[in-house]
Amino acid sequence: MLHSTVPAHVKRRLFRERLATGELLRLPGAFNPLSARLIERKGFEGVYISGAVLSADLGLPDIGLTTLTEVAARGAQIARTTDLPALIDADTGFGEPMNVARTIQMLEDAGVAGAHIEDQVNPKRCGHLDGKAVVDDTTALRRIRAAVDARRDENFLVMARTDIRAVEGLDAAVDRAKALVDAGADAVFPEAMRTLEEFAAIRAAVDVPILANMTEFGKSDLFSVDQLRDVGVNIVIWPVSLLRIAMGAADRALDALLSEGRLTELLPQMQHRAELYDLIDYEGYNRFDSSVFDFDITR
Incomplete structure (x- = not known):
């Protein structure tokens, strides 16, 4: 934490x-x-x-x-x-x-x-x-x-x-x-x-x-x-390398927004909210203060 x-x-x-x-x-x-x-x-x-x-x-x-x-x-x-x-x-x-x-x-x-x-x-x-x-x-x-x-x-x-x-x-x-x-x-x-x-x-x-x-x-x-x-x-x-990959992905996502008006097709390529919160260690902060992490991130 x-x-x-x-x-x-x-x-x-x-x-x-x-x-x-x-x-x-x-x-x-x-x-x-x-x-x-x-x-x-x-x-x-x-x-x-x-x-x-x-x-x-x-x-x-x-x-x-x-x-x-x-x-x-x-x-x-x-x-x-x-x-x-x-x-x-x-x-x-x-x-x-x-x-x-x-x-x-x-x-x-x-x-x-x-x-x-x-x-x-x-x-x-x-x-x-x-x-x-x-x-x-x-x-x-x-x-x-x-x-x-x-x-x-x-x-x-x-x-x-x-x-x-x-x-x-x-x-x-x-x-x-x-x-x-x-x-x-x-x-x-x-x-x-x-x-x-x-x-x-x-x-x-x-x-x-x-x-x-x-x-x-x-x-x-x-x-x-x-x-x-x-x-x-x-x-x-x-x-x-990681910056190039991230910027390439961002470029493609912006093109999708322009052409499709949504990013639904790119969802499988995204880091899930649950994965992000796990990487940030929300639960570690919750152990320190239970009022911080009191929501469902599975959806």
């Missing part, structure tokens, strides 16, 4: 312990707090909070227009609703190294388990668009060192994302990944890898967990969990 019963520091510790086993952890992207709770109920190992989803939710393109305050607030809303660890997209850290340090501490306060900081030039753009630019080695490493130095909980995962593959090629991505780990990164997110062999090359280059981004309509093929596990990937995210 109300909040997760697992404190943030415990979520972080358990997340680190699971990563240390070498197993592959599946983190679907939660587009709101309720979807995070559904991800937990289905049995996934964590939730991902995408900057692209947050910007889209605000009606904005993913080009660095969202603020640290907005990202931290959404992170807190999602983290509080689930016992799962949440990994959040912190873009370029919202400024220079001092800003990166503040970003990490605010995200710690929000209750998430970790964040990734990328090496794009600020303002950034979606990692699967053409025309990206990345910062030089010195700037990229300063961002990660600032993030590591700023955290107060040693189990808060500082992940370094590098977008250099699309700009300078795989060899540059391997070299950048090594340097980011040397700077203190706990994990590496090599963005826009094109093949399983490229993931394998990053895996061979670093001794920390690596993440695969399985976003639709992007630069990477949509590899299966088994394929990614076989090349040593430790975390896989589907950052925008």
Whole structure:
């Protein structure tokens, strides 16, 4: 009821312990707090909070227009609703190294388990668009060192994302990944890898967990969990998938209203009221106050 019963520091510790086993952890992207709770109920190992989803939710393109305050607030809303660890997209850290340090501490306060900081030039753009630019080695490493130095909980995962593959090629991505780990990164997110062999090359280059981004309509093929596990990937995210599916369903429902004037034919595709109330845990609130949940939701 109300909040997760697992404190943030415990979520972080358990997340680190699971990563240390070498197993592959599946983190679907939660587009709101309720979807995070559904991800937990289905049995996934964590939730991902995408900057692209947050910007889209605000009606904005993913080009660095969202603020640290907005990202931290959404992170807190999602983290509080689930016992799962949440990994959040912190873009370029919202400024220079001092800003990166503040970003990490605010995200710690929000209750998430970790964040990734990328090496794009600020303002950034979606990692699967053409025309990206990345910062030089010195700037990229300063961002990660600032993030590591700023955290107060040693189990808060500082992940370094590098977008250099699309700009300078795989060899540059391997070299950048090594340097980011040397700077203190706990994990590496090599963005826009094109093949399983490229993931394998990053895996061979670093001794920390690596993440695969399985976003639709992007630069990477949509590899299966088994394929990614076989090349040593430790975390896989589907950052925008649930939002895309939900918006596709909304689009079709609005078309049905225009053409049919009702949604009767779409009822089998909807989450039932009873399922929604169960996910929200109305009965848990009723145990606290019997006047809250005193109605029939079976119809």
